Amino acid sequence: MKNAGQAIHIKKEVLVRIIKAFLSDNFEEQARLIPFAIRPKGMEVPYRCCIYKERAIIKDRTIAGLGFQIEEDDETVSLSTYAKKALERKEIDDKNLTVLQAACKGCLTNRIYVTDLCQGCIARPCQTACKFGAITVINGKSIIDEEKCKKCQMCVKVCPYNAIVKITVPCEDSCPVGAIKKDETGFASIDYSKCINCGRCIASCPFGAVHEKSQIIDILKAIKSDKKVIAMIAPSIAGQFPGNIYQLKTAIIQAGFDDVYEVAQGADITATNEAKEFSERMKEVQAKNNEWIDAWVNEGGYAESEQEEKADEKQEEEKKTFMTTSCCAGYNQLVKKHLQDIKPYVSDTKTPLYYTAEIVKKEHPEAVTVFVSPCVAKRAEGFDNENVDYVMNYEELGALFVAKKIEIMSCDETKYVTESSKQARCFGYSGGVADSVKSALRDEKSVKPFVINGLNKESIRQLKQFAAKNECEDGCNLIEVMCCEGGCIGGNASLNNQKTAKKLIDTLASNSEDIPKI
Amino acid sequence: MTKISVKVCVGTTCFVMGGSDLMELKDIIPARYKDKVELSGIPCLELCSKQGEFSQAPYVTVDDEIITQATVDKVLTAIDNKLGEQ
Numbered sequence: 001m002k003n004a005g006q007a008i009h010i011k012k013e014v015l016v017r018i019i020k021a022f023l024s025d026n027f028e029e030q031a032r033l034i035p036f037a038i039r040p041k042g043m044e045v046p047y048r049c050c051i052y053k054e055r056a057i058i059k060d061r062t063i064a065g066l067g068f069q070i071e072e073d074d075e076t077v078s079l080s081t082y083a084k085k086a087l088e089r090k091e092i093d094d095k096n097l098t099v100l101q102a103a104c105k106g107c108l109t110n111r112i113y114v115t116d117l118c119q120g121c122i123a124r125p126c127q128t129a130c131k132f133g134a135i136t137v138i139n140g141k142s143i144i145d146e147e148k149c150k151k152c153q154m155c156v157k158v159c160p161y162n163a164i165v166k167i168t169v170p171c172e173d174s175c176p177v178g179a180i181k182k183d184e185t186g187f188a189s190i191d192y193s194k195c196i197n198c199g200r201c202i203a204s205c206p207f208g209a210v211h212e213k214s215q216i217i218d219i220l221k222a223i224k225s226d227k228k229v230i231a232m233i234a235p236s237i238a239g240q241f242p243g244n245i246y247q248l249k250t251a252i253i254q255a256g257f258d259d260v261y262e263v264a265q266g267a268d269i270t271a272t273n274e275a276k277e278f279s280e281r282m283k284e285v286q287a288k289n290n291e292w293i294d295a296w297v298n299e300g301g302y303a304e305s306e307q308e309e310k311a312d313e314k315q316e317e318e319k320k321t322f323m324t325t326s327c328c329a330g331y332n333q334l335v336k337k338h339l340q341d342i343k344p345y346v347s348d349t350k351t352p353l354y355y356t357a358e359i360v361k362k363e364h365p366e367a368v369t370v371f372v373s374p375c376v377a378k379r380a381e382g383f384d385n386e387n388v389d390y391v392m393n394y395e396e397l398g399a400l401f402v403a404k405k406i407e408i409m410s411c412d413e414t415k416y417v418t419e420s421s422k423q424a425r426c427f428g429y430s431g432g433v434a435d436s437v438k439s440a441l442r443d444e445k446s447v448k449p450f451v452i453n454g455l456n457k458e459s460i461r462q463l464k465q466f467a468a469k470n471e472c473e474d475g476c477n478l479i480e481v482m483c484c485e486g487g488c489i490g491g492n493a494s495l496n497n498q499k500t501a502k503k504l505i506d507t508l509a510s511n512s513e514d515i516p517k518i
Numbered sequence: 519m520t521k522i523s524v525k526v527c528v529g530t531t532c533f534v535m536g537g538s539d540l541m542e543l544k545d546i547i548p549a550r551y552k553d554k555v556e557l558s559g560i561p562c563l564e565l566c567s568k569q570g571e572f573s574q575a576p577y578v579t580v581d582d583e584i585i586t587q588a589t590v591d592k593v594l595t596a597i598d599n600k601l602g603e604q
Binding site for chain 1: 533567589
């Protein structure tokens, strides 16, 4: 959630107004008026050249909020038409992000730039430092040849006047997999075949140009219909709203849902299954090691026939010395799209959402299920899972509370049918998943966790190395991977700062039972 | 010298619109101003309930001054100004 506060504020305001419009007696007209309500005539223009551009950009934000791709808008269609189309829409699609290109035009392309501070010195350390011969001095000023420059930044480091700067494109810089780029027209666009839906670009853009395509209208339509609508709330939610999760359940029901399940309920199943799988996998490794020792002792060394050796090698390949967790949707997308080599190491255990949605659909086959989380990647997971109908994030749920004027602190507490364990309720922060797998095992010491706290270029490289070597660092055997720094509490649509959020989760956890041992 | 009264709205609207960060004030204010400032959390200052006024949330009041779209910095500046006047 940490980017320019104003960009987030305006996104939330748009969401609240969309929901208010839906709840009014004339959705289409109220939707059309959103840009005018936010930037009324005569208002001081806060950011851009004129009030008309401000409104045009708010219109684009509203398009994303209504669940459409901004890139596909040709500017002729009015918001009332979009609202109508949103009402008529039967299905959602799998593109979760959309770029408001009119807002990103101001960004310069990613490059190294020599500023006017260049003194044209005699030493010319920049020229010496450049290994690619990209710098020449013309008229007493260093000039960079864009063709030759590899953006290594050596010149930036050596300039005694700090005259050379790296011009960054925040979304490009933040993307761990190179999926967002400014194209030749100067606009950022997303390559969906590469995108792992981590949401970094949303959080990093100071213009708030990257939007999640909201399903809020689809959810509100389901609530308005006579269908039963059930919210499944992610464990990280405990630190995201005022009040406790029991008051939150009441508030969500007041907002129109019929029932609320904790996804921590599914996290308990994930932790238990993952613990079983871990001990199976490690038992195999142990057995394999013992076999080697036995063979060595009994046969007096490695005097095996060639054939046996080959068979052993093949078996050896299958013995993975570590396992990684599999609950993080961003990580799962990374494995699928960029890191196939690590696939055999990823646990086959399903995610907490998977198990929860399965339970809910079994108990209420007719119900519409809505997963509530701070995560973009879970939208992709939800889209691929037939038991998950819609996904909404904390900003959207918050906007729903604001629009309906629901005061969580004054809500009574409603209990959950199934209470979740202490460990499952800590799934949402870094270290919590590994800890729950450990706690579920009788022999806790058999787990040596290694925590990947946030996917970035460096940690992705690390994972690649582990897979290549069939070995994790320091003899660790369980790698917990969380795509967001801090874990889910660092998700792009989180509403609270991580420190407070973690504290609130811990308070809830301290009043919960331990996970049963397997 | 009368104490400066700082009231932070802790209602859902203010929280969702960015007020969660204001919880930091609980640590900062007592440490920085000791007993010169009295800080309290109010369930709702009733400022957001007017049509459209949610957009100016989160709200904080420093004595009789209403701070809209409040941030920790804005609140501290307002307190410093008041202390300067006294």
